[in-house]
Amino acid sequence: MAKSLERSLLARLASAGAIVSVIGAGLGIAVLAQAQDNPNAFNRLLKRSVTPNAAPPQDGIHDPTNPGTGVLQPPSESFSVLPPAQAGNRIDWVRALDDGQIQPWADLSDPSAEKDVMDLDIVMEVKGTMPDVVYPHKQHTEWLDCANCHTELFIPQRGKNQLSMAAILLGEQCGVCHGKVAFPVSDCKRCHSRPKSPASSGEASGEASDEDVVAAVTEQAEGAEPPSFDQLMAAGEILYFDHCSACHGEQGEGFEDFPAMVGSAVVQGPLDDHLQIVLAGVADTAMMAWGEEFGDGEIAAIMTFERNAWGNGDGESVTAEQIAEARTRLASGE
Amino acid sequence: MNDWKSMASWRSRLLLACMAALVLAAGLLVMQKESLAEYGDVVINNYSTDAGMRPVVFPHWFHRIRFRCKVCHGDLGFKFKAGGNDINMLKIFDGEYCGACHNGAIAWGVENCTLCHAGQPGMKTRVHNSTLERLVTPPGAAGQQQPAFDQNQ
Amino acid sequence: MARMNDMASGRGVTSLLAGMIAIVVIAASSEALAQSAESRLPVNQQTTEQKALFLENLVSRSQSVRKIEEAGDAAALDALAKAQGLVDAAKADLGGGDFASANVKLNEALALVTEHTRRLSQDDITRRHDQRRYQALHGSVLALRDAYVRVAEEDTGEEARASTLQAIDDGLAEGERLADAVDLDGAIGVLRQAYDVATTAVSDLREGKTVVSSLNFETPEEEYDYEIDRHDSHRYLLTLALSENAPHPSFLEEIGRLRQQSDDLRAKAEAQAAGGNFEAGIRTLDQATGQLINAIRMAGIYIP
Numbered sequence: 001m002a003k004s005l006e007r008s009l010l011a012r013l014a015s016a017g018a019i020v021s022v023i024g025a026g027l028g029i030a031v032l033a034q035a036q037d038n039p040n041a042f043n044r045l046l047k048r049s050v051t052p053n054a055a056p057p058q059d060g061i062h063d064p065t066n067p068g069t070g071v072l073q074p075p076s077e078s079f080s081v082l083p084p085a086q087a088g089n090r091i092d093w094v095r096a097l098d099d100g101q102i103q104p105w106a107d108l109s110d111p112s113a114e115k116d117v118m119d120l121d122i123v124m125e126v127k128g129t130m131p132d133v134v135y136p137h138k139q140h141t142e143w144l145d146c147a148n149c150h151t152e153l154f155i156p157q158r159g160k161n162q163l164s165m166a167a168i169l170l171g172e173q174c175g176v177c178h179g180k181v182a183f184p185v186s187d188c189k190r191c192h193s194r195p196k197s198p199a200s201s202g203e204a205s206g207e208a209s210d211e212d213v214v215a216a217v218t219e220q221a222e223g224a225e226p227p228s229f230d231q232l233m234a235a236g237e238i239l240y241f242d243h244c245s246a247c248h249g250e251q252g253e254g255f256e257d258f259p260a261m262v263g264s265a266v267v268q269g270p271l272d273d274h275l276q277i278v279l280a281g282v283a284d285t286a287m288m289a290w291g292e293e294f295g296d297g298e299i300a301a302i303m304t305f306e307r308n309a310w311g312n313g314d315g316e317s318v319t320a321e322q323i324a325e326a327r328t329r330l331a332s333g334e
Numbered sequence: 335m336n337d338w339k340s341m342a343s344w345r346s347r348l349l350l351a352c353m354a355a356l357v358l359a360a361g362l363l364v365m366q367k368e369s370l371a372e373y374g375d376v377v378i379n380n381y382s383t384d385a386g387m388r389p390v391v392f393p394h395w396f397h398r399i400r401f402r403c404k405v406c407h408g409d410l411g412f413k414f415k416a417g418g419n420d421i422n423m424l425k426i427f428d429g430e431y432c433g434a435c436h437n438g439a440i441a442w443g444v445e446n447c448t449l450c451h452a453g454q455p456g457m458k459t460r461v462h463n464s465t466l467e468r469l470v471t472p473p474g475a476a477g478q479q480q481p482a483f484d485q486n487q
Numbered sequence: 488m489a490r491m492n493d494m495a496s497g498r499g500v501t502s503l504l505a506g507m508i509a510i511v512v513i514a515a516s517s518e519a520l521a522q523s524a525e526s527r528l529p530v531n532q533q534t535t536e537q538k539a540l541f542l543e544n545l546v547s548r549s550q551s552v553r554k555i556e557e558a559g560d561a562a563a564l565d566a567l568a569k570a571q572g573l574v575d576a577a578k579a580d581l582g583g584g585d586f587a588s589a590n591v592k593l594n595e596a597l598a599l600v601t602e603h604t605r606r607l608s609q610d611d612i613t614r615r616h617d618q619r620r621y622q623a624l625h626g627s628v629l630a631l632r633d634a635y636v637r638v639a640e641e642d643t644g645e646e647a648r649a650s651t652l653q654a655i656d657d658g659l660a661e662g663e664r665l666a667d668a669v670d671l672d673g674a675i676g677v678l679r680q681a682y683d684v685a686t687t688a689v690s691d692l693r694e695g696k697t698v699v700s701s702l703n704f705e706t707p708e709e710e711y712d713y714e715i716d717r718h719d720s721h722r723y724l725l726t727l728a729l730s731e732n733a734p735h736p737s738f739l740e741e742i743g744r745l746r747q748q749s750d751d752l753r754a755k756a757e758a759q760a761a762g763g764n765f766e767a768g769i770r771t772l773d774q775a776t777g778q779l780i781n782a783i784r785m786a787g788i789y790i791p
Contacts, residue, residue: 011345015348053372054371054372056391056452059371059372059375060371061371061375061377061391061453061454061457061462062371062391062452062453062454063388063452063453063454063455066388066448066451066452067448067528067529067530067531067534068446068447068448068449068450068451068452068528069448069452070529071449071527071528071529072393072449072452073396075372075393075395075396078395078396078399079395088373088374089372089373089374089395090373091395093398102398102399102400104398104399104400104401104402104405105400105401105402105405106402106404106405107405107409108401108405108409108410108434108435108440115402115404116686118686118689118690118694119690119694119695120690120693120694120695120696120697120698121696121697121698122697122698122699122700123697123698123699123700124700125699125700125701125702126702127702127713127714127717128717128773128776129780129790129791130790130791131791134697142402143398143402143403143404144402144403144404144407144408145404145408145623145627146627146630146631146686147408147623147624147626147627148403148404148407148408150626150627150630151626151630156630156631156633156634157633157634157637158698158700159700159703164716164719164720165716165717165720165723165724166716166719166720166722166723167716169465169466169469169720169723169724169727170466170469170723171464171465171466175465175466176414177403177414179464179465179466180374180461180464180465180466181373181374181394181398181461184373184464184465185465186727186731186788188788188790195791243784246745246781246782246784246785247741247785255741256737256740256741257737286734286735286738286785286787288789293789293791385541386537386540387537408620408623409616409619409620410616411615411616411619423541424549424550424551424604427551427600427601427604427605428601428604428605428608428612429605429608429609429612430608430612430615433605437601437605438598443598444597444601445538445593445594445597445598446528447534447537447538447541448528448534449528465727468727468730469723469726469727
């Protein structure tokens with residue numbers, strides 16, 4: 001009696017184990033199939049074929065036949081308790097330090113020594129549409145001494161350092177650390193974090209600059225009149241040319257796989273469908289979710305332009321309120 | 335009697351299926367397309383290959399959890415350059431460079447050769463997966479691996 | 488009889504299954520046994536032989552030996568002799584195939600040698616470290632002093648406080664004097680104080696503030712050089728974007744076309760600049776960079 005009970009328990013355990021293994025194998029097959037670009041693969045979310053933070057024996061530079069390699073701590077074990085980030089080690093080291101999750105020594109002989117920190121932001125203007133760079137001394141002096149950078153790498157005086165993105169990418173200047181040990185420049189916004197104000201464009205006076213035209217539809221004071229159709233068209237034309245024309249053509253004619261705007265059923269059709277595409281993008285294509293890059297005023301301008309340029313429409317504006325309302329609708333789950 | 339026979343063979347079949355599944359899963363894990371060593375790992379091969387040892391792999395991530403940058407790059411004199419420090423075992427024994435901590439007191443001692451000398455034989459000194467490397471070396475060549483930034487995270 | 492066989496095989500199979508699951512569970516939990524790396528380090532014939540070779544070198548003809556012999560230190564020479572004996576014994580062990588005890592002897596020999604070479608080198612190394620720290624600190628204090636003078640004038644419109652500058656200068660002079668007298672510890676201590684004075688002075692003026700470094704080009708040629716560098720930067724960024732995002736092949740054609748257009752425009756800009764017309768060169772370069780920006784966006788990185 002007892003024996004058969006025991007057997008049935010074991011049998012259940014065994015079958016449970018079998019089910020788990022089969023599911024595991026199934027997922028493994030799914031990953032492999034996905035990696036081979038099978039369009040009908042189950043679970044397309046498992047797109048990644050890269051193992052981040054791989055353990056030393058599998059990471060490609062450690063020798064797996066070396067006796068010591070298997071003993072080294074796998075990064076994923078250490079990182080499981082640290083705040084994640086997008087690039088590099090995929091750990092937000094600054095946050096880890098500020099939150100106290102790591103307590104690195106500031107002095108070899110005195111573990112409890114505190115580090116002198118200086119809080120001074122340097123804003124560096126850049127030409128073009130990229131936001132200006134903000135260099136924060138605070139986050140850097142939490143890890144480094146003044147002497148580490150001054151004066152070998154940077155002269156502590158405005159205008160004395162010719163900073164160049166090309167040099168940084170090639171491992172000079174900021175690239176001495178960023179791109180090698182500190183976070184790489186894949187995430188532009190971490191440094192280019194101060195959006196430009198329209199006044200800093202430095203255009204000749206007497207002529208409205210592009211930034212001013214766009215600002216007319218984005219910066220709305222409380223109770224001010226909403227932008228006119230002409231203002232929206234003017235701003236939309238600039239924004240369209242800057243951001244959409246590369247794929248959809250300067251005259252809205254499209255290019256190869258990228259759809260044309262002229263005579264397009266979407267652009268001339270219901271506003272909601274057009275809004276859905278512009279705000280949320282289209283998965284698995286180059287059409288990104290512009291709702292995340294632009295505010296309501298800019299999207300309203302671009303859509304007004306698209307729906308009315310090149311003989312498309314009938315002179316009706318798309319307003320910022322409609323965009324805002326569409327965002328809420330989309331966010332609440334369609 | 336008939337029940338017993340069918341049950342027993344059912345179990346054997348189940349066992350076989352389990353083993354096959356586990357083997358398949360294990361194989362798939364090993365066969366993963368590309369692996370990414372940790373960002374910031376520095377391969378140091380000043381004299382290792384000449385001495386018949388595997389090159390050293392220095393993991394920045396492990397050390398920055400425990401020490402701020404200035405401790406090594408200021409007080410201990412490490413330059414910000416892979417291969418820019420003439421490190422050899424004798425200096426380490428004397429307590430310079432790595433030996434300042436790897437002396438059995440702060441961190442493990444120098445008798446554990448294979449814990450540091452763990453790189454693949456013959457690799458040259460480099461900062462693994464640095465931006466410079468990715469710009470200068472085309473992908474897939476010279477042991478360079480996947481991007482540091484994966485959008486699909 | 489047949490029934491008993493069936494029962495036996497049934498039992499065997501289930502216990503095998505249970506055993507496999509148990510192995511998986513144990514393997515998974517073994518990581519939780521937090522032991523230090525070195526105690527878990529496996530030792531084998533090959534690594535021990537390598538270590539023996541290295542140590543033989545170390546105790547017979549390395550710089551460590553020379554250092555110990557030149558120092559003439561009795562304890563060190565004694566330790567060296569003991570280490571040499573240990574290495575010989577370890578080699579004998581290896582010959583007999585007992586690499587585990589060979590490893591223990593070799594580690595002991597290594598510990599003996601390094602303990603004494605470390606002791607003998609301590610002064611040299613400390614002096615070198617101190618020299619480095621002193622020089623770095625000296626450079627920093629000088630740079631901060633200059634910064635303070637400049638910042639005081641920029642931010643307050645007045646000159647830097649004389650008493651503060653005096654304190655810094657006194658610290659620098661005293662530090663230099665002590666360094667010359669080879670009292671580096673003292674020098675570093677004095678300079679640390681001067682450093683604190685200087686950083687406090689600058690921080691008080693600038694703490695929490697934001698300094699804006701605007702783009703001011705003095706000549707069109709300067710702006711042209713900036714634009715060339717900007718164009719180069721975008722070229723590299725495009726390479727990176729392509730390698731990171733691996734865009735769909737249908738985009739690659741268009742990206743190639745944009746890149747070609749950009750290169751053509753750049754050639755045109757360089758020709759304009761060579762002819763002395765920097766303003767036109769700047770405008771053309773701006774267009775060229777615009778094409779690259781479009782290409783980078785198409786490759787998946789969004790540039791505003």
